[in-house]
Amino acid sequence: MTSLTERYLAATLRGIPAKQRPDVDRELRSSIADAIEDRVANGEDRAAAETAVLEELGNPTRLAAGMTGRPVYLIGPELFLAYRYILFLLLGIVVPIVGSSRRSSRSTGAPGSVRHSLPVSVARWPLASTSPSG
Amino acid sequence: MVDDELLGTHRQELRRGTVVLACLLALRAPEYGYALLKRLDLAGIPSDANTIYPLLRRLEERGLLESEWNTDDTRPRKFYRTSPAGSALAAQLMTDMTHLAASLHALNGGDIE
Numbered sequence: 001m002t003s004l005t006e007r008y009l010a011a012t013l014r015g016i017p018a019k020q021r022p023d024v025d026r027e028l029r030s031s032i033a034d035a036i037e038d039r040v041a042n043g044e045d046r047a048a049a050e051t052a053v054l055e056e057l058g059n060p061t062r063l064a065a066g067m068t069g070r071p072v073y074l075i076g077p078e079l080f081l082a083y084r085y086i087l088f089l090l091l092g093i094v095v096p097i098v099g100s101s102r103r104s105s106r107s108t109g110a111p112g113s114v115r116h117s118l119p120v121s122v123a124r125w126p127l128a129s130t131s132p133s134g
Numbered sequence: 135m136v137d138d139e140l141l142g143t144h145r146q147e148l149r150r151g152t153v154v155l156a157c158l159l160a161l162r163a164p165e166y167g168y169a170l171l172k173r174l175d176l177a178g179i180p181s182d183a184n185t186i187y188p189l190l191r192r193l194e195e196r197g198l199l200e201s202e203w204n205t206d207d208t209r210p211r212k213f214y215r216t217s218p219a220g221s222a223l224a225a226q227l228m229t230d231m232t233h234l235a236a237s238l239h240a241l242n243g244g245d246i247e
Binding site for chain 2: 023024026027028030031033034035038053056057058062063066067069
């Protein structure tokens, strides 16, 4: 086991509940070793085999999510329609309020008062949520 | 000529539901993760390690598989075996699968191709 596998294991185990960690660690460790040995037995270079095996296993966070049965999305198909409805509802309410109170604050000469009562980040959050999440 | 990408997507979709059945059937004889992967491959059901390993854990959690650590070998390995509940489920799913294949053949005009 080189540091590459150790790092892969550590990254995977971060996403596993502490109670299951030792068992997942032990099993995944032996599965990775089995796959590497198999490739080496077929004439592959050990380092190349290790890289290939870990690449096949893919993103450790995704693997951990699969092991614990957790989805890798925040808003799934069941929630999406309700999410979209509330998003547009809020956009329809929040944007006009922020827009109008900004205008009125400018005219009454009370700078900053709106920002305190209704944070700008609230009006911006749908934009932030549509940015790529990697 | 079918577009490769299209074929790949639909094939994956078609196979997705059969991986569970394949595991339950194969594991009536106890096996550890990597060996199961090889066995499925040889049986003509190629699967990815990152599909099978999480699946084994989830099936065990639901009581469809049982597991046992074997520490006699060169390295400790977790062996899985289909539980009685898993066997019962596999039998039912296998019947459904056979019916499904027959139905599709019938729809296809009895033409097996």
